[in-house]
Amino acid sequence: MKKLKLGFMASHGGSNMQAIVDACRDGRLQAEPLVVISNNHDSQALERAKKAGIPAFHLNAKTHPDPDLLDDSIVEKLKEYGVELVILAGYMRKVGNSMLDAYKNRIINIHPALLPKHGGNGMYGMRVHEAVIAAGEIETGITVHLVNEDYDEGSIIAQCRVPVMPSDTPQTLAVRVLAREHQFFVETLIQIASGAINLQAQHQL
Numbered sequence: 001m002k003k004l005k006l007g008f009m010a011s012h013g014g015s016n017m018q019a020i021v022d023a024c025r026d027g028r029l030q031a032e033p034l035v036v037i038s039n040n041h042d043s044q045a046l047e048r049a050k051k052a053g054i055p056a057f058h059l060n061a062k063t064h065p066d067p068d069l070l071d072d073s074i075v076e077k078l079k080e081y082g083v084e085l086v087i088l089a090g091y092m093r094k095v096g097n098s099m100l101d102a103y104k105n106r107i108i109n110i111h112p113a114l115l116p117k118h119g120g121n122g123m124y125g126m127r128v129h130e131a132v133i134a135a136g137e138i139e140t141g142i143t144v145h146l147v148n149e150d151y152d153e154g155s156i157i158a159q160c161r162v163p164v165m166p167s168d169t170p171q172t173l174a175v176r177v178l179a180r181e182h183q184f185f186v187e188t189l190i191q192i193a194s195g196a197i198n199l200q201a202q203h204q205l
């Protein structure tokens with residue numbers, strides 16, 4: 001089977017990226033991690049990339065003050081490494097228009113809730129889990145979706161449910177959801193790699 005050529009963009013922990021890299025390396029996922037880009041020079045994601053021997057780059061508004069040039073440089077880097085599918089794994093910036101054009105329907109993101117609930121601008125990290133608990137939800141989940149110009153609004157590719165326990169705090173819920181994300185992101189990518197999920201067709205649903 002042809003291997004999916006993956007590029008990652010991550011801002012902080014990079015634990016989802018790590019789960020995917022591990023799945024590539026142990027043969028569960030027919031894919032190759034080719035490059036990691038982070039906007040945060042001391043992110044754990046960059047550390048993890050270095051440890052895994054994956055070329056890693058720090059590109060942000062400091063390295064490229066012009067937003068269009070930053071966007072172009074990110075695309076250039078991804079192309080230089082032959083990336084076919086871009087994975088946003090905790091990337092806290094909006095992707096620019098050149099990225100959206102160059103990788104139309106080939107950028108995916110993971111969100112720690114059941115979109116369209118509890119998503120959008122400002123809904124990231126612990127805020128998502130706080131909102132889930134404040135809304136009295138008895139279940140939350142994970143959404144993998146295509147990326148477009150609006151936060152968390154691209155077509156939904158796959159979702160899975162995670163229970164909310166009566167005793168949960170945002171912190172305990174975050175731990176349960178993140179652990180499931182690591183499995184679910186890999187499961188979803190296995191389906192993309194095998195053709196069971198077709199991102200181009202997905203977009204037209």
Ligand code: GRF
Binds near residue numbers: 111181
């Ligand atoms: C995850 O919860 C993901 O859903 C969200 O950002 C977090 C990233 O965590 N988009 P990590 O960097 O993969 O550890």
